[in-house]
Amino acid sequence: MTQETTQAAGRPRNAEASDALKREALRLVREQGYGVSIAAIIKAAGVSRQTLYNRWSTKAELLLDALFELADMQVAIPDLSQPGPxxxxxxxxxxxxxxxxxxxxxxxxxxxxxxxxxxxxxxxxxxxxxxxxxxxxxxxxxxxxxxxxxxxxxxxxxxxxxxxxxxxxxxxxxxxxxxxxxxxxxxxxxxxxx
Amino acid sequence: MTQETTQAAGRPRNAEASDALKREALRLVREQGYGVSIAAIIKAAGVSRQTLYNRWSTKAELLLDALFELADMQVAIPDLSQPGPxxxxxxxxxxxxxxxxxxxxxxxxxxxxxxxxxxxxxxxxxxxxxxxxxxxxxxxxxxxxxxxxxxxxxxxxxxxxxxxxxxxxxxxxxxxxxxxxxxxxxxxxxxxxx
DNA sequence: ACAATTAATAGACCGCAGTCTAATAATGAA
DNA sequence: TTCATTATTAGACTGCGGTCTATTAATTGT
Incomplete structure (x- = not known):
């Protein structure tokens, strides 16, 4: 049990590829809008098309992950133990x-x-x-x-x-x-x- | 002044083509969903691709016209001259x-x-x-x-x-x-x- | 009749998201 | 070492909406 999660058989996924895809996808979409092509995203991330689709099934799912991970989407949950209206x-x-x-x-x-x-x-x-x-x-x-x-x-x-x-x-x-x-x-x- | 609206120069638009496009587009979308192809719509309407794009610039605009004309989208405007809550x-x-x-x-x-x-x-x-x-x-x-x-x-x-x-x-x-x-x-x- | 103008047609073409294929690479297990 | 398994790669492929081109058809004005 030296690995963090149970290691599946076969070649492991490249975590850097996932990070690069999220990072570059969000950057390009913020710069150029959602119309930016998959071709441009995988080129910027330096990975192949299949590597993207091994992780996410659509452009929207990639961007959703990217936004939640890289933009601070989470708003502080109100603390209802505090007094006040x-x-x-x-x-x-x-x-x-x-x-x-x-x-x-x-x-x-x-x-x-x-x-x-x-x-x-x-x-x-x-x-x-x-x-x-x-x-x-x-x-x-x-x-x-x-x-x-x-x-x-x-x-x-x-x-x-x-x-x-x-x-x-x-x-x-x-x-x-x-x-x-x-x-x-x-x-x-x-x-x-x- | 025999024509209803001022007649432009050149060949007039075929009104039946417009009607067929709206009718078939709405029918096919109701039957098969919005994913139905432009190719299927123009084939059902019996017109060419360009005839559609001479009238509407996108599939959505065609369907919006079709829905407003062929489905009774208009709800009666409330009569505020009547009494009652x-x-x-x-x-x-x-x-x-x-x-x-x-x-x-x-x-x-x-x-x-x-x-x-x-x-x-x-x-x-x-x-x-x-x-x-x-x-x-x-x-x-x-x-x-x-x-x-x-x-x-x-x-x-x-x-x-x-x-x-x-x-x-x-x-x-x-x-x-x-x-x-x-x-x-x-x-x-x-x-x-x- | 003829010219000018606009519409309709068939079909090629473009860029896109997403799928598929074949070859290669990295890992654990035997 | 070898095998089985999964990941990665390059790139072909599919089907889509929308554009473009060349040709033909219908109309008005002269």
Whole structure:
């Protein structure tokens, strides 16, 4: 048991090839847009076509991995053990999400686009991007309910869908996702007496 | 002045070719999905490739025209001169929108998808689909505000973005768009005292 | 009749993502 | 050492949307 993971038979994968592919793919897409060709990516990474397709089944899956690994996509999960109004917590969270998204908004739009004609990719995107963020917002909203900040009879999952939906709607229509919009969204979601 | 519109010089366009293209394109896409090839569409329509591209610049634009002309995409605009709560009016409207969308949900998802890599198509989709529906909802919400059904300090455009956003969010995630969801959406949008 | 103009046709062509093939390279096991 | 196994490589190949070319057809104006 000297190797980190159980060593399979045969020639091992070249980890540097994986790193180079992710790095060069993300760099080229940021520089030239998603239209950059696979040929250009493998040339920049110095590997063959098959080496890419041994690791990822589509360009979109390569870029999704690249973005999650090389861009700091992960936003800090709100700490609900701390005191203070949950409305402020959610505003801060959504502002951070928008902030991170703004840097690679084009790529995120392309991911949602690709998911529409590739069910496998839709599932991956859902598991890695959509559901985690949805669960975080639902948790904050439930806590807000417990604290009496929003009415008991409302459905946190529905509110989360409206917040994330408005986020996607503006993203896909190429409209700005700024701090004011995040605040307005949360304000409206928390509006009214508990 | 015997012709309906001013007759340009040269050979006139064959209107039947346009009709056949829209009809066969929509039929084939409904039967086989958007992946159906241009070659199959022009063969079914009995025209040449160039005849299609003389009329539409992409497959998506052909299908958008086809859907708007051949599927009854237009939902009745709510009559705000009638009495009665605007909440019910909006619920009915959103249910009708969902009902129409359900028949060609795959195609609508593809339109949003294509709009992400084709700015010209995004503009067309926005003008013909997004903005008209947005304006209708904003009008109903403004009327609801005037009638005291929702608070004066809320922003109808934001509420519409949350409603349509949640609609798109569920559409793009391939989750059901049913009557219950329409009602829940409108109920939450109208919640709280005016 | 004839010229000018625009449409329609068949089919070649381009660049693309993704697949496939055949040869070679690197590893563990026997 | 040899074998089995998996990775890598170069490059051919497929099917696609969309473009381009050359030829022919239909219309208006003179």
């Amino acid at each position: 949950r409305r402020a917590v959610l505003t801060t969270y959504m502002r951070e999400v928008f902030h991170h998204v703004r840097k690679d908004a084009d790529l995120l739009r392309i991911f949602i686009s690709q998911a529409q004609s590739d069910p496998a990719f839709r599932a991956v995107l859902y598991d890695r991007f959509v559901e985690p963020r949805d669960l975080i917002v639902v948790d904050v909203l439930r806590d807000a309910q417990a604290r009496g900040e929003i009415a008991q009879d409302r459905d946190p999952a529905l509110i989360s869908a409206m917040i994330h939906g408005a986020f996607w709607y503006r993203l896909l229509l190429d409209l700005p996702l700024d701090d004011d919009f995040a605040a307005a969204l949360v304000e409206d979601a928390f509006r009214g007496a508990a | 605007r909440r019910a009016v909006l619920t009915t409207y959103m249910r009708e929108v969902f009902h129409h969308v359900r028949k060609d949900a795959d195609l609508l998802r593809i339109f949003i998808s294509q709009a992400q890599s084709d700015p010209a198509f995004r503009a067309v989709l926005y003008d013909r689909f997004v903005e008209p529906r947005d304006l209708i909802v904003v009008d109903v919400l403004r009327d609801a505000q005037a009638r005291g059904e929702i608070a004066q300090d809320r922003d109808p455009a934001l509420i519409s973005a949350m409603i349509h956003g949640a609609f798109w969010y569920r559409l793009l995630l391939d989750l059901p768009l049913d009557d219950d969801f329409a009602a829940a959406l409108v109920e939450d949008a109208f919640r709280g005292a005016a």
